[in-house]
Amino acid sequence: MSISALLSQYGDRYLTALFTTWKLTALSFLGAFLIGILITVIRVCPIKPLRISGDFYVQIFRNIPGACLLILLVYALPYLKLTFPYDTCVLIATTLIPSAFCSEHLMSGMNTISPGQIEAARALGLTFPQMIRRIIIPQALRSSVLPMTNLLVATMLTTSLASQVPMRPMELTGLVSYINTHATGGVTAFAISAALYCATALVIGLIGSLIDRKVRILR
C-alpha cells in the first residue's frame, strides 16, 4: 500500500495513536518520577526494613520483563479477585518498571554529591528531611537530567506493551499490528509508526540536552 493511500485511510487513526502513545508516556513518566523519588527517599532513610523493601522493589521492577508484568496484571490478578481495566493495567506496568530505573538514576545522581556537603549540612544543624529536600534531591535531580531524558524515551518505548492487550484507543505499535492483520500495510505502515517514535525520541533528546546544559552542576 502506498504511503498516501495508507494515510488517507488510516491518517486520523495514526494521529490518535500518536496522542495515545504521548499521553501514556507522559502519565507513566510522571508516575514513575514521583514513585522513583519516594522510593529513593525510602532507600536512604535510616529505617532498615524500609531500606530493604525499597531495594527489593527496585530489584523486582528493574529485572521483571514487561510482558511478564503485564500478563500478571491482566490475566493472573483476576484470579485474586483483583480486576482492572486494560488501560489501567498497561499504565501500572509502564509506570512501575520505569520507576525502578528512575530510583536507580537518582541514587547514582546522589552519589555525585560530595560527602563534604553532607557534613556541612549536618554542621549547620539541618534535620534529615531538610537535608533530603534542600541538599540531596535538588542536586540529584540536576545531575540526572540526561539519564531522566533516556528514561523518558525508554518509557515511551515501554508503552508499546499496550499492543499486547486489546486496549482502545490503540497506540502506535498496536495500530501497526492491527493494520497489518486487517490489510497489507506492508513496510509503509511500520515506517510511519517508527518515524513517529523516532521523531518523538529525537525531540525529547534535544529538549533534554538543552535542560541539561542549563542546570548541570560542573564539578
Add this chain to the structure above:
Amino acid sequence: MTTPSIRDLLYEPPGPGSRRRIRIFTGIALLLLLMLLFLILRQFALTGQFAPRYWSFFTRITTWRFLGVGLLTTLESALTGSAIAFLLGFLLMRGKLRRNPLLNSISAVLTQFTRGVPTLLFIYFFFLVVPQSGIKLSAFWKITLPCAVSACGVVAEALRSGVNAVPKGQTEAALSLGLTETRLFYKVVFPQAIRFVIPSLLAELVIVLKDTTFAYIVTCADLMQNAKVLISNYDAMLSVYLVVTVIYILINFLLNKLSDRLAARMHQPPADKNQTKAPHPSDKY
C-alpha cells in the same frame, strides 16, 4: 548494595534519643510490611490460590524439565541475539568513527533509528511483513533477529563511549610508533575499550533477554510459551506465571549483579582518572 554509597554518609551515629525514635519507626515499618504481606497471602487464601492443584505439579521433575527446555531456548535466543547485536553494533560504531561523512551519517541515522523504535514494533515487522516478501524464518529467528536489531544501536553507543574513554595519549603513542589506523584500533584501542564496556554489554544481555519474552507472539517455544502450555494443561494461571516471572527476575538480577560487580572491580584501581566514569549503559529497559 555492595558499593559504599551516599546513604552511609547521610547521618552521624545516632544519639540515644534518635536511636529510640529509629527503633519505634522500625517497629512501625515492620508491622506495616508484615500487614501488607498478610493481606497478599490472605487474598491468595481467600481466592483459593493455595489449593494443592495449583502447586503440586511443581514437585514433579517433568514440569521443571519442560520449563528448563523453554528456558534453554530463551537463553539461546538471548545469547544469539546479543551476539548479533554486538556484531551490528560494532559495525555501526566503526561507521560512526570513520572519517567518511556518508558512512558516518548512515551509521548515525541507523543508530538513532534502532534506539528510538520499540522492540515490539521490530517483532511485528519480522512477524508480519518479512513473510509477506517471501522470506521464511523459523520462529526462533523471528524473535531473535528483532531483539538483536533493537539492541544494536544501544550496543553501538556503549562501544563508542568505551572507545572514547581510552585515553588519547594511547592513540598518539601508537601513531608515533608507526601503527596504521587499523592496527591502532584493533591492537591498542579496542582491547581496552571492550574491557571497559563489558558491564554495559552484560546489561544489554538483560535487555535482550527481557525482549525475548515476547516470543509467544511468534509462538517460539521459549520459557513464556512453555509456561502457557503448562497453564492450559493444569489450568493454573497465577501459580505458573508467578513462578516463571520469578525465574526471569532471578536470572536478570544475577546478570545485573555480575555487571555491577565487574564495573566496581574496574573502578577500583584508580590508575586513570578518566576511566572512573562508566558509560551510561542504555536507554532501553
